[in-house]
Amino acid sequence: MNPPRSRSALRLAWPEVVLFDLDDTLFDHTWSCRSGIAYLRRKDRRLAQHSLDELFREYSRLLEAIHPQVVAGALTPDAARLHRFRHLATWGGFEIDGKEAARFSEEYRRRYLRARRPVPGARAVLDRLRGRTTIGVVTNNRAAEQDDKIRAIGLERRLDFLVISEAEGVSKPDPRIFRIALRKARARPEEAVMIGDSWGSDVRGALGAGIRPIWFNRFHRPMPEPLGVPEIDSYTPVGGLTRLLPRSP
Numbered sequence: 001m002n003p004p005r006s007r008s009a010l011r012l013a014w015p016e017v018v019l020f021d022l023d024d025t026l027f028d029h030t031w032s033c034r035s036g037i038a039y040l041r042r043k044d045r046r047l048a049q050h051s052l053d054e055l056f057r058e059y060s061r062l063l064e065a066i067h068p069q070v071v072a073g074a075l076t077p078d079a080a081r082l083h084r085f086r087h088l089a090t091w092g093g094f095e096i097d098g099k100e101a102a103r104f105s106e107e108y109r110r111r112y113l114r115a116r117r118p119v120p121g122a123r124a125v126l127d128r129l130r131g132r133t134t135i136g137v138v139t140n141n142r143a144a145e146q147d148d149k150i151r152a153i154g155l156e157r158r159l160d161f162l163v164i165s166e167a168e169g170v171s172k173p174d175p176r177i178f179r180i181a182l183r184k185a186r187a188r189p190e191e192a193v194m195i196g197d198s199w200g201s202d203v204r205g206a207l208g209a210g211i212r213p214i215w216f217n218r219f220h221r222p223m224p225e226p227l228g229v230p231e232i233d234s235y236t237p238v239g240g241l242t243r244l245l246p247r248s249p
């Protein structure tokens, strides 16, 4: 009979550092975004011609298309939001002027902020990891926005460090941003795990830096490439993630 594995043996197998993406990995961006869009849809008959799912899908597509310009500092977040609502209106079959775009943008933003919450189960996961490993966040966005989100959802004392693209001048999937995180954790790539929802930024990014990825696939998307990357669709129960963390012997 095999002897039972001791707690210390298990602890030795844990990664030195667990890195998380922020948006839609720890912070529930989708929830906030849908709340903002749902509010506008209730208030505006022209938007109500489309389902919430359709509007959300198009808004997310615009966000993804425009966001790199915000990360690069070429557009302010407010200007980007105005762009998105003008494009969303055009997509929906109507035109809005700058003033109306500003109204949409302000109302959306207010609802977005009010709905901020962690991804369900994220706080419990961080509490389980606390003291067993170093916990870092690697995220692409403006530093003020990400710091504010982390505080708003009560994560600041649960994280050991943040690496934010704006502050570092480099964004995921560039391996340099992951190396900055490894330096902060004093860990080698093989001693780290990266968890994130974006295949391109988080999974591909981690692989490019020699870090083991776990894909946070909450919305059950098909794996874009047959790489056999481990995936989870939720943090409940906590063990769904933690059983994937120790390195295989």
Ligand SMILES: [Mg+2]
Pocket (backbone or CB within 6 Å): 021, 022, 023, 024, 025, 196, 197, 198
């Ligand atoms: Mg993300």
